[in-house]
Amino acid sequence: MRYLPLTDTDRSAMLGVIGAKNIDDLFVDVPETARLSGPIEGLPMHASEMAVERHFSALARQNMAAGHHPFFLGAGAYKHHVPASVDHIIQRGEFLTAYTPYQPEIAQGTLQMLFEFQTQVARLFGCDVANASMYDGSTACWEAISMAGRVTKRSKAVLSSGLHPHYVSVAGTMARFTGDTLLSAQPEMTAQGDADRLLAAIDGDTSCVVVQYPDILGRIEDMSAIAAKAHEYGALLIAVVTEPVALGAIKSPGEMGADIVVGEGQSIGVGLQFGGPYVGLFACKQKFVRQMPGRLCGETVDAEGKRGFVLTLSTREQHIRREKATSNICTNSGLCALAFSVHMTLLGEKGLRDLATLNHGLAVQTADRLAQIDGVEVINKSFFNEFTVKLNKPSRDIVRDLADRKILGGVSLGRLYPGEAALENGLLIAVTELATEEGIEALAQNLEELLA
Structure with missing residues (x-):
């Protein structure tokens, strides 16, 4: 039975507030050829559970499984x-259903895990502090650009041609609504990246330079010179890491002067999962911590002197900051962050x-x-x-x-x-x-x- 609590009057009132004549006005961006005017042709109106299982199993067999x-x-x-112990631990009841610790005093296990996760990410990226995770790498990248704008009071971001095109696309979508200017370019199939282009583009209006490390073509380049010039002009260097395992072999972005380091944590503890859910990583220098989006867990002691954990910072719109929030991201990828932390601990x-x-x-x-x-x-x-x-x-x-x-x-x-x-x-x-x-x-x- 469908649960539709809104009446026609309720719906008309909401449409009036947003200035839409009818429900169809909400879908004007969808081409008419892609809209359905009735049931999907050839799809039965109903089927037994067993018939549905057989049908979808047959469809699944057409896939090429990554491990085969x-x-x-x-x-x-x-x-x-991903070791089997990772899956075993994250499926424990106290972890599997954990969401956001709105009452930290009864969520000590979740807070401790997130505190350990933050420590691991900060050390991996060579930064002072990390948050309790983001949705994924691409949204973390945009949040870093937005954060750089708040820090510098500027709105021009210079993006490396080696930045993943999907990350560029996400940033471009968000920049449409914030008015930020993104200077990007397509990569060239050469052994060198576009450091010269980035250096030439930095000026007094630049909020940040965004460099992927290793980049979309797999190239690894020293970011120190870019960091130096960015800092000379009062801009920030943002490093994007889509393959965190690489940091077990190469110098961390923080060591090369990156102010903010973000990335995708999927490589550690999280399977491919048809493209998600994944876990975004976000770290920065200590002096920028109050502009960092998301949530930050901290360590403290209680009235009896026992070790405890708290939500140290959580300046998001759901809490007290409202329009002054540093981010509208409402939660973190808690279970994927746990998988990351468990796998990293095992390693x-x-x-x-x-x-x-x-x-x-x-x-x-x-x-x-x-x-x-x-x-x-x-x-x-x-x-x-x-x-x-x-x-x-x-x-x-x-x-x-x-x-x-x-x-x-x-x-x-x-x-x-x-x-x-x-x-x-x-x-x-x-x-x-x-x-x-x-x-x-x-x-x-x-x-x-x-x-x-």
Whole structure:
């Protein structure tokens, strides 16, 4: 039975307040050809539970499961091994149903976990302080740009061409409503990034410079010079990390002068999950902490001197700040943050370094093998576990052909940057610890045949 508490009078009143004549006015941005005027043709009006299960199981079997075939997809979502103990712990009742600790005194376990999570993220990113997580990496990136605007009282952000195009798109969507100016560009398939362009663009109106590390093509570059010039002009450097495992092998962004470091935490403890839910990471220098969005958990002692945890900062619109809130994000990705923290705890510092070394070694092995193939050019001089190759044919066609051969061979730049002819032959290949000798060789041999 449908529960529809609003009357026609209620609906008319709400439409009048927002200036809409009818319900259809709310969908004017949806093309008429995409709107339904009745039931979906060919779909039965009802079916038994067993029939529905059989139908959807048949549909699911058409998918290529990531763990069943050689897998080299990346571009911001990575397939790593997640220990079974992570899933076991996060499914404990006290964690699985935990939401936001509105009454901290009875949510000590959740607060302690978030405190430990913040500590791990701050140390990983080389920053002073981290918050209790965000929705995902792309929204964390925008929140960082917005925060830089509050700190500097400026509204021009300079975005590296190596920033993930989906992150650029999210920032562009939000900037439409805030009036911020975003200076972005498409990447070029070269071994170097666009540091010279970024340095030239920094001026007295710049609020921040946003650099991905490693970038969308897998390139790793020192951000120190960009940080220095940004600071010279009173701007902030924002570093974006989509593959946090990389920080087990390369210098942290904070060590290179980044003021705010954000990223996607999916690689640690969280599966691919069809693209989400994921967990956004956000850290910054101590002096900017009061402009940091989201929530911050802190450690204290109670009246008896016992260790305890509290919500230290929570300047969001649901609480006391209203229009002065630093963010309208209403919660954090608590369960995914827990998975991240559990996996990170199991790894420890040595384990993370060992995992990063294994990733990099397998990626180098793959790049060396592919470089032997006619029609394949590896463009990177440096990379972690993801690199870009230039093929002698459009990469989207090759990716489809590889999928027909049961190999998920990478992400085509033609898909990430549709219509960009200079990038259509680019293929982004990610290699994690789950890659096998057989899988690497299968990718190489099939590429040889398809590019011949």
